[in-house]
Amino acid sequence: MAEVSTKGIGKVIFSSSLGTLIEWYDFYIFGMLAKTISAQFFPEGNDTAALLSTLAIFAAGFLVRPFGALFFGRLGDMIGRKYTFLLTLVLMGGSTFLIGLVPGYKSIGIAAPLLVLFLRLVQGLALGGEYGGAATYVAEHAPAGRRGYFTAWIQTTATLGLFVALGVIMLVKNNMTDASFNAEWGGWRYPFWISILLVGVSIYIRLRMNESPVFAKLKAEKKISSNPLKESFGKKENFKMVLLALFGAVMGQGVIWYTGQFYAQSFLENTVRIEFVQNREILLWAIGLATPFFLVFGALSDKIGRKWIMLTGMLLGVIFYRPIFGELLRSADVSEISTEKNPVKLSLRISLNNNDSVITSTTQHYSTKGLYYFTEKNDTIFSDQNKVSKQSKIKILDKRLENPLKIKFIFLIWIMIIFVTMVYGPVAAFLVELFPTKIRYTSMSLPYHIGNGVFGGLVPFIATLLSATFTIDPLVGLWYPIGVAALCFVIGALYLSNKAPSISPEGGGDLEDD
Amino acid sequence: MIKENIAFSQSSKASPLGRFGRAVKKLMGFVWMIIAPVIIFFLISGAINNIGHGTKDINKPIPWIIIISIFTPIAGGLMIFGWYAIKGEYEKKI
Numbered sequence A: 001m002a003e004v005s006t007k008g009i010g011k012v013i014f015s016s017s018l019g020t021l022i023e024w025y026d027f028y029i030f031g032m033l034a035k036t037i038s039a040q041f042f043p044e045g046n047d048t049a050a051l052l053s054t055l056a057i058f059a060a061g062f063l064v065r066p067f068g069a070l071f072f073g074r075l076g077d078m079i080g081r082k083y084t085f086l087l088t089l090v091l092m093g094g095s096t097f098l099i100g101l102v103p104g105y106k107s108i109g110i111a112a113p114l115l116v117l118f119l120r121l122v123q124g125l126a127l128g129g130e131y132g133g134a135a136t137y138v139a140e141h142a143p144a145g146r147r148g149y150f151t152a153w154i155q156t157t158a159t160l161g162l163f164v165a166l167g168v169i170m171l172v173k174n175n176m177t178d179a180s181f182n183a184e185w186g187g188w189r190y191p192f193w194i195s196i197l198l199v200g201v202s203i204y205i206r207l208r209m210n211e212s213p214v215f216a217k218l219k220a221e222k223k224i225s226s227n228p229l230k231e232s233f234g235k236k237e238n239f240k241m242v243l244l245a246l247f248g249a250v251m252g253q254g255v256i257w258y259t260g261q262f263y264a265q266s267f268l269e270n271t272v273r274i275e276f277v278q279n280r281e282i283l284l285w286a287i288g289l290a291t292p293f294f295l296v297f298g299a300l301s302d303k304i305g306r307k308w309i310m311l312t313g314m315l316l317g318v319i320f321y322r323p324i325f326g327e328l329l330r331s332a333d334v335s336e337i338s339t340e341k342n343p344v345k346l347s348l349r350i351s352l353n354n355n356d357s358v359i360t361s362t363t364q365h366y367s368t369k370g371l372y373y374f375t376e377k378n379d380t381i382f383s384d385q386n387k388v389s390k391q392s393k394i395k396i397l398d399k400r401l402e403n404p405l406k407i408k409f410i411f412l413i414w415i416m417i418i419f420v421t422m423v424y425g426p427v428a429a430f431l432v433e434l435f436p437t438k439i440r441y442t443s444m445s446l447p448y449h450i451g452n453g454v455f456g457g458l459v460p461f462i463a464t465l466l467s468a469t470f471t472i473d474p475l476v477g478l479w480y481p482i483g484v485a486a487l488c489f490v491i492g493a494l495y496l497s498n499k500a501p502s503i504s505p506e507g508g509g510d511l512e513d514d
Numbered sequence B: 001m002i003k004e005n006i007a008f009s010q011s012s013k014a015s016p017l018g019r020f021g022r023a024v025k026k027l028m029g030f031v032w033m034i035i036a037p038v039i040i041f042f043l044i045s046g047a048i049n050n051i052g053h054g055t056k057d058i059n060k061p062i063p064w065i066i067i068i069s070i071f072t073p074i075a076g077g078l079m080i081f082g083w084y085a086i087k088g089e090y091e092k093k094i
Helices: A009-032 A034-041 A047-078 A081-099 A111-139 A144-174 A178-182 A187-207 A213-220 A228-234 A236-271 A276-290 A292-304 A307-331 A403-424 A427-434 A437-456 A459-469 A476-495 B002-013 B016-050 B061-086
Strands: A344-353 A356-367 A371-381 A395-401
Touching: A009 A034, A009 A081, A009 A111, A009 A144, A009 A187, A034 A047, A034 A111, A034 A178, A034 A187, A047 A081, A047 A111, A047 A228, A047 A437, A047 B061, A081 A111, A081 A187, A111 A144, A111 A427, A111 A437, A144 A187, A144 A236, A144 A276, A144 A292, A144 A403, A144 A427, A178 A187, A213 A437, A228 A236, A228 A437, A236 A276, A236 A307, A236 A403, A236 A427, A236 A437, A236 A459, A236 A476, A236 B061, A276 A395, A276 A403, A292 A307, A292 A403, A292 A427, A307 A403, A307 A427, A307 A476, A395 A403, A427 A437, A437 B061, A459 A476, A459 B016, A476 B016, B016 B061
Parallel strands: none
Antiparallel strands: A344 A356, A356 A371, A371 A395
16 A cells, blocks of 8 residues: 655645646636637627637637546546646646737737637646646545545635636736726736746646655556556446546536636626626635635545535525525615615716717616616717607616625625535545546546536526526526536435545545555 | 346345335436437527527527537436446445
């Protein structure tokens, strides 16, 4: 048996987690700056650019991530964990930095979106290979009875990467005008450039680490798999585990993860219409307060088993998503306008449209519900005096919550991220324990990236599809994550066991006993 | 044959609750096998009904092509999972 002790585990966790956090940061900033990137590289009205933009969004998440999981998983099982997840870090950091250097469409034409698409695909590929390596590396250093706790540190990185990405973007955005931020060589590029510094530090740290002791032992004994893909997916004994991991755990985890962190953010912005900065502020607070619970549930899974913690997180999502999202919508409903305070006209602008005058007025209103919001109204006075002047509908621009309501929103989002911590905290330990060392990297990476990248990544697409089909219910988009999580809950409850791995008589607790 | 006999003798020793649990796991295998083609049917009909009817992502062909191509092997995996469940591959809890 290889020596597995907690000596030096702090360094192992730090080096692995920092790199994974940076990879998530790199992957997120592209999505968060999508509007600006789109304006710079994929201008409206150009069909080729629009096609490349769609490919950048969908192919990177859905196609390339699972492919990256297979490619780097195989590499990790053949040459080792350390060098493979070092390579993914270099690829991710390099491509992120280079995105920040690509001139805009105005300067180099169609080459700009082509380059960005290529670099985005490299990002997806690298992300597909990173997570499995980091989780395996940490798990293979951790003693059996505390594997849930130690790998939970890796699990915090996906959320902390989002936290750092939000924080950096807000910091840059708050220190310059919108025009300076959105310019061709403007502030939106800074988060991409910062990445190279972070990656440099992380590579330096990772280079000083040793190979996983469990893998090193396997290599010394010449027991490494010669064809991890064939062994993972060609042998029934292992393939049935891959399927069970996907349909009984990771598929539900993926939708809960995506709904709590990303769908919630876009729901607040596009449906509830909370102002941009406050929306991110709410999410930052909720994420910051919920993140320690990844460790709590990871550690708890070492004591009581992984299964029911993950499944309870899914079940809570199934039960509470509609009430929580409904409450977010109702709490900021502005159909009742306060009579206590009068609306304040903020601006009045007159412009000419042909010979007609268009009067645009912006007004600030107060709602009795503890928020204020801005509206815009366009009135047209026709030059032809026989025509009656036209009044447009009042359009709500943004809402801003006052403190008590803001705290309520933070609390509601926090609850949903707690569900995320329940399903996501123990999942790395759960996955590494399902598969033997020689094919672990390959076998766990694929279901993880299908669960998160495909099932999770589809949440906004299916939500739009459902909203376009059933227009009456504003919460109809939630039926997709609810349905997937419910299906996964039933499969997991039926087919998974809850035995604590450290006391497993089948030897599941010893990762090297394969 | 010997394997089947062992399996039979093991299942005959199990408690009624255990036997019921195993039967449910096997029966549910049919459900997983049916769900898989249903998902693909809904994806294809969703694509037919939405492509070209607006300007959102759901109205563009590329996302649907990518999603259907990636979901087809996943649905195949769900069918195999159902088949394994029917064959009793998951009788021992994992």
